[in-house]
Amino acid sequence: MKKSHLRFETEVIHTGYNSGEHQDSLVSPLYQTSTFTFANAEQGAKRFAGQEEGFIYSRLGNPTVKILENRMAVLEKGEAALAFASGMAAVSAVLFALTKTGDHILCSRGIYGCTFGFLQLLKNKYEIDHSFSLMNSMELLEKEIRTNTTCIYIETPINPTMKLVDLELVVSIANKRGIPVVVDNTFCSPYLQTPISHGCDIVIHSATKYICGHGDVIAGIAVGKKDFIEKVSKTTLKDIGGIISPFDAWLLLRGLKTLPVRMDRHCENAGKIVEFLRNSPKVLSLYFPGDSDDPEDMVIMKKQMKKPGGLVSFSIKGTKETAQAFMNHLKLIKIAVSLGDAETLIQHPATMTHAVIPREDRIKMGIEDTLLRLSVGLEAWERHY
Numbered sequence: 001m002k003k004s005h006l007r008f009e010t011e012v013i014h015t016g017y018n019s020g021e022h023q024d025s026l027v028s029p030l031y032q033t034s035t036f037t038f039a040n041a042e043q044g045a046k047r048f049a050g051q052e053e054g055f056i057y058s059r060l061g062n063p064t065v066k067i068l069e070n071r072m073a074v075l076e077k078g079e080a081a082l083a084f085a086s087g088m089a090a091v092s093a094v095l096f097a098l099t100k101t102g103d104h105i106l107c108s109r110g111i112y113g114c115t116f117g118f119l120q121l122l123k124n125k126y127e128i129d130h131s132f133s134l135m136n137s138m139e140l141l142e143k144e145i146r147t148n149t150t151c152i153y154i155e156t157p158i159n160p161t162m163k164l165v166d167l168e169l170v171v172s173i174a175n176k177r178g179i180p181v182v183v184d185n186t187f188c189s190p191y192l193q194t195p196i197s198h199g200c201d202i203v204i205h206s207a208t209k210y211i212c213g214h215g216d217v218i219a220g221i222a223v224g225k226k227d228f229i230e231k232v233s234k235t236t237l238k239d240i241g242g243i244i245s246p247f248d249a250w251l252l253l254r255g256l257k258t259l260p261v262r263m264d265r266h267c268e269n270a271g272k273i274v275e276f277l278r279n280s281p282k283v284l285s286l287y288f289p290g291d292s293d294d295p296e297d298m299v300i301m302k303k304q305m306k307k308p309g310g311l312v313s314f315s316i317k318g319t320k321e322t323a324q325a326f327m328n329h330l331k332l333i334k335i336a337v338s339l340g341d342a343e344t345l346i347q348h349p350a351t352m353t354h355a356v357i358p359r360e361d362r363i364k365m366g367i368e369d370t371l372l373r374l375s376v377g378l379e380a381w382e383r384h385y
Ligand code: LCS
Pocket: 086, 087, 088, 089, 091, 112, 114, 115, 155, 159, 184, 186, 187, 205, 206, 207, 208, 218, 219, 220, 337, 338, 339, 353
């Protein structure tokens, strides 16, 4: 991918689309088609053999999807990207591509519940092992990386505890050992953090969240080097088949145009909520990037994130039932999983997004029964009296 000279706010609108190639349509068209016609049998054969560029069948590529992929590659500072039917389709396709039986994956101490579930599947069915690490010092990482580690998998901020991982620290060790570093960048979007510019190899998104921004699509994205993305495209995407629909790709292209504007507003609103919660006698602890007891967190936040983001977690004084009663008393805020939508959402990780993780592991990750996660929306934060 050519280095772009445009600013992020301009790239989200223009990059990867040339109206001259599409009947001068201002907005990228929706190619809602399953297949593409060949002029003759020889052309079809050439396209299948990779001797001629062009579309074949939408599981192998589609023009609307391609525009989205090209735009995401530039926004994430990568060489190429692939879009998927869900964030989990992206996670599983990337991890399948990086591992084989006998390998080991080193993960941040805290990952999304279904990613945890997929790691269990890899372990039980294919003997691909994993372990969790705080990843907060060279010594620890040196000790925890095994001879059979073929992938380092990170969420930062971690869902839902908002703890941060120092990407440059991990990269400095992973590079020496030639181990690819995968970062799930769902919580930040490329507006707040671009892990590839810190030396990471692959970025994953649940595009369901901030990339879409409107709560009406389930989708995933993977970004990385051209060779790796091509390999995933020709193996774990093509043959497992978790492709995005052209319509969903079109909706993501629409959502992306307002990403910077939305993210600024999410961040501003989250800052107000943090101020409010910090002063509440009902709140036991607050989890927000750069706002923890750990001074290192602020250093990491400033190094790799533009702003702390739109997600706020907090634990409430009392029990699980106290937390549930609090949720039930909310009027405007909706009780729902997912995040990054216009609507402010609240969920209870211990019984919802992270319920599949056994309690003992969940507690080690910092997910107490009284923890609540708010995805701060775009509403006005002040009341109109
Ligand atoms: N990675 C992260 C960090 C996530 O938060 C999620 C979904 C995924 C991957 C999977 O993406 P999906 O397949 O759903 O597009 N996280 C959710 C959450 O926190 N609430 O509901 C879903």
